[in-house]
Amino acid sequence: MRWWIFIPVMALVLSLDAALMPAFAIGGHVPQLWPLLLAFVSLYASRSAAIWAAMILGFWLDAMHPALGVGIDAPRAVVVFGPHVLACAAGAWCVLETRAWLYRRNVLTVAFSTFNCALLASLAFIAIAGIRGAYADPFPLWGGGSGGAAVGSDMVDALYSAVIAILPAWGLQSTLTVWGFATAGPRFAGGNRMNRGND
């Protein structure tokens, strides 16, 4: 995978998620594009590249979502690095495990993987936040309410993200050759593919 393409695209996707996507909110559920990018990369990149991409993406997501701690005058916004990193790695792993039996060159497959990725990342995040809540955090990292409610809400978010992802997924699929993925690009013989596996 070409990292000099992934990083700017990731920056664009995170900017869109932070600033533009709330415009498409329905009933408090905001679609996100980062699961699409992660699912797309995980569908085509080598395993190690996909996990690295997930970790980098998760690092930025952690930076963008501060947790609330106890402050002196007001609750304190504290950036906690780590939970999103692991959550994104879990989401990428889910797509990596399922991609073998998926027909990848299809926009609906990318949308389906987006749902899987977002859902597993959410479950992993809430599990981590639940463990942290037992000893470290005064407020759960997922916000207010119970963990079960957070899972339900994130499930709807994941579904909505997958629906919204169909159009941008088509755009990403059309740029497939640019990314230099190990398992995509023009059809080639198995021997050639093996030589490109180490990206």
Place this chain on the structure above:
Amino acid sequence: MPFVSSRRILVIALAGAALLSALPQSSQSPWSGTLAAILWAPLVPGASALAWVRDRIRAPSEPYQGLPEDLRSAREDRDQLQGELDARQLRIEELERELRDISGFRPADRAGWQPRRATVVERGGGRPAGLLGIDIGTNQGVGEGDPVVVGGKQIIGEIASGGAENRSWVIPLDDRRCGRIDAIVTPQASGKGGNAARQSMLVQLVPQGNRTLVGELESLAGVNPGDSVLLGDAGWRPAAQGMRIGVVESVGKLDANPLRGRITVRMESDPARVSRVVVKVRVTGEGQPQGQGARGAGAAK
């Protein structure tokens, strides 16, 4: 282009992430805020431009939308003055109580504040939901606990600590993590009776998210849907006192205890849909004595 192909380094990085995830906030807070600001900095110009696009796609729900600019400005000024009047009335009631009691002396409220206009550049659509990122910070005098208002008198939240020089986080009032909020229900001035007939009622509200807060009352007598609800919480800054939270949306009985009443308050402004806010920044020098208006243990009331 190979990135880091070693499986061992990948495992070490994952283990490092797991270790970071397990660390308490106090271990990360000295450096994580600075690192987050550095990571966010390259995205700020793009996000600001996209926020402008977002406002074109879905107009923010600001008070008096659609009115001519001068009329809107005049109404906002009126609301601001109304908010100040409400705050002063609360203060007068408090002073009257104190005069009645003459039980002790309390320094006058000399807390000064100045408005600082800010643009919402980020919304926490993910987790935790609801925090708003604004484009002013400690450089502009913004400090933790400063109230954030729209339309002159509608309070929508407060500044969380942990902001950066040019960036702050706002905790919306309807966020459950805001904790319990003391408020005052002021019945609508009805007809000729006007203010003379008004009898305010104290209530403790619990944020429920989605623009609503609920509170329990001993008696529902005198509370009707449409009544104004003002903030009157000693834990908040003096500049926040008397600011309008919203209106009583519904009144009913508690299922668990039908002798007690339950009110639902709906915020007039949706924190998730405001694009410009005003932070009431505390002016140093004229400030209140240290400790007054401070929340002892954050939101944990």
